[in-house]
Amino acid sequence: MKTQRMPRVGGRGTPVLRPIWWILGMLAVAGAFGAAYWGFVLTATGQRADELALRGAAAYLDADLARRPALALLGDLPAAAAILLAVAVLAAAIARRDLVVPAIALAGFGAAVASTQLLKHVVLERPDKNISEASMNSFPSGHTTFAAAAMVAVFLLCSPRWRPLAAVFGGFYAAAAGGATFVLGWHRPADILAAYLVAAFWGLLAGLVIVLREPGWNTWNGPGSHWAAARAWTTLLWVPGVLGIAGAIVVYWRVSAALAPGSEGSLLGHLLAGVLFIVGAASFLFALGSAFFSWQTSARR
Incomplete structure (x- = not known):
């Protein structure tokens, strides 16, 4: 009985798929998560930087002007994300006449949300370095994971030519959700970064399964083939991604x-660094994900 080989290299008009890059991508994301946990949670220097950003948010954003929109966003976030995901699942199921791929995307979303709770409450601990009064672990952020993972699932369910546009929407939505938890003082910037990385890890795993399941459907003809796949969309993520992360490092x-640590100017500066870091991390990761999926699902000519 002849066995079928995994579709690593396709013929004309089919995607050139190399699973090793997906595995390396997942390992890189897991490594980044571990580095963030070690740097921002296990070391005094990282805890201090994270805590100063949180104090800056409390000092300068503890007003109705900032808190009311943040509370409104987080209050509506689960319902809005659930509606968007349900619409994407229904549209994909009707278009493909197949429930397997939507089920894979939903499984990735559920795994991201569940693993965040497991990591935060069971696996990881926050050692007391005498830096903050709150010693309970908050790494990663559950609210941000929910938002980011939902947007990743919507991204996966989109046709490849729509994914660059979906990535822009998802990146900005994830940045807004992370920023809202920061403004409210619920989470530090590192907690939000960790949530993005959890969503990215499960998004890569679910994406690989989907591409292997339907390699033909995941084929597209490049950025010029459709207006939603134009390079300008990814640029809208790369610019704030690179500038946000670089700006956060420079400001910090x-x-x-x-x-002096704790001074008025210091708190304001750390607040700015935290905001730049959150926006930059969300934009950069969604831009990287969009570029990676575009590369791995591009048609061979």
């Missing part, structure tokens, strides 16, 4: 070197 370095 300048503030730490020039101002």
Whole structure:
């Protein structure tokens, strides 16, 4: 009986798939998660940077002008994300006449949400470094994981030519959700980064299964084939992603070197660094994911 080989290289008009890159991607995301946990939770320096950003949010954003929109967003977030995901699942099921792929995307979403709760409450601990009063572990953020994982699932369910546009929407939505938890003082920037990485890990795993399941459907002809696949959409994520992360590093370095910790200027600077970091991390990861999926599902000519 002849066995079928996994579709690593397709013929004309089919995607060139190399699962090793997906596995390496998942390992890289897991490594980044571990590095973030070690750097921001297990070390005093990282805890201090994270805590100063949280204190900055409490000092400068503890007003109705900032808190009311954040509370409204987080109050509507589960319902909005669930509705968007349900619409995407229904549309994909009707278009493909297949429930397997929507089920895979939903499984990835559920695994991300469940693993965040497991990591936060069972696996990981936050050692007390005498830096903050709150010693209970909050890494990763559950609210942010829910939002980011839902957007990743919507991204997976979109046709490849729509994914660059979906990535822009998902990245900005995830950034808004993470920013809202930060403004309210519920989570530190590192907690939000960890949530993005959890969503990215399960998104890669679910994406690989989907691409292997339906390699033909995941084929597309490149950025010029459809307006929603234009390179400009990914650029809208790369710019705030790179500038946000770089800006956060520069602001944090300048503030730490020039101002006394806990001073008014220091708290404001760390607040700015935290906001830049959150927006930059969400934008960068969704841009990277969009570029990776575009590369792995592009048609061979």
